[in-house]
Amino acid sequence: MLKRKNIIKIAIDSPAAAGAGTQAKLISKHYNLLQLDTGRIYRYVANIKIREPKKFNYQYLKKKISNLKISSLNSKKLLSDKVATIASIIAKDKKIRKLVYAFQLKCAYNPPKKYAGSCLDGRDICSVIMPDADVKLFITANLKTRVLRRYKELKAKNKNISYQDVLKSVKKRDKSDTNRKISPLKKTKDSILLNTSNLSIRRCFLKIKKIIDRKIIT
Numbered sequence: 001m002l003k004r005k006n007i008i009k010i011a012i013d014s015p016a017a018a019g020a021g022t023q024a025k026l027i028s029k030h031y032n033l034l035q036l037d038t039g040r041i042y043r044y045v046a047n048i049k050i051r052e053p054k055k056f057n058y059q060y061l062k063k064k065i066s067n068l069k070i071s072s073l074n075s076k077k078l079l080s081d082k083v084a085t086i087a088s089i090i091a092k093d094k095k096i097r098k099l100v101y102a103f104q105l106k107c108a109y110n111p112p113k114k115y116a117g118s119c120l121d122g123r124d125i126c127s128v129i130m131p132d133a134d135v136k137l138f139i140t141a142n143l144k145t146r147v148l149r150r151y152k153e154l155k156a157k158n159k160n161i162s163y164q165d166v167l168k169s170v171k172k173r174d175k176s177d178t179n180r181k182i183s184p185l186k187k188t189k190d191s192i193l194l195n196t197s198n199l200s201i202r203r204c205f206l207k208i209k210k211i212i213d214r215k216i217i218t
């Protein structure tokens with residue numbers, strides 16, 4: 001695979017609703033990086049399973065992923081709790097992870113020339129996808145904070161959802177994502193831990209900016 005040289009590579013791992021996506025957006029904008037929320041790819045595959053169950057097989061997925069555009073990952077359909085739950089189930093499938101792998105590598109190592117580099121966030125970015133990233137972050141927050149954040153987000157779209165529903169599904173995903181055999185969520189030794197429970201979005205961004213600047217401005 002073609003790899004661009006001298007690009008900035010930022011890798012972020014985090015459990016569900018810890019604020020990694022928000023920070024990834026801010027970082028990417030500030031440093032002009034291609035941003036990829038890798039969870040969206042698993043959500044995209046989950047959405048195919050929900051909407052086109054008869055067509056759901058590896059061959060079909062291979063075709064869909066090879067034609068995938070980052071813009072298709074912005075669909076609002078992918079944000080529901082149901083899609084997230086199915087995503088964490090299909091994310092345990094070795095063959096599906098393999099199909100998604102190449103797409104992530106291309107974004108990470110060969111972003112379009114207009115970008116100075118790439119910023120990926122997910123569960124296995126520091127460990128599997130970009131082990132040689134310039135900066136590796138593990139963004140987390142306590143369960144209550146994460147559930148409350150996700151509950152507010154989902155409630156704005158779906159009035160029927162309850163705090164208990166969200167608590168149950170975040171807990172279930174945490175358990176599945178950290179305990180699975182393939183590519184489990186785990187903080188790598190070389191990544192920097194950031195607990196955002198008591199940090200505003202701005203404060204958290206400034207902390208990350210300091211870490212990145214220290215690393216890339218030599």
Ligand code: C5P
Pocket residue numbers: 016017038039040042043084087088089091121122123124125173177
């Ligand atoms: O980050 P997000 O909540 O959108 O991810 C949905 C699901 O996709 C996660 O719960 C996890 O099971 C899976 N995922 C993964 N590896 C990644 C990103 C997401 O297994 N790199």
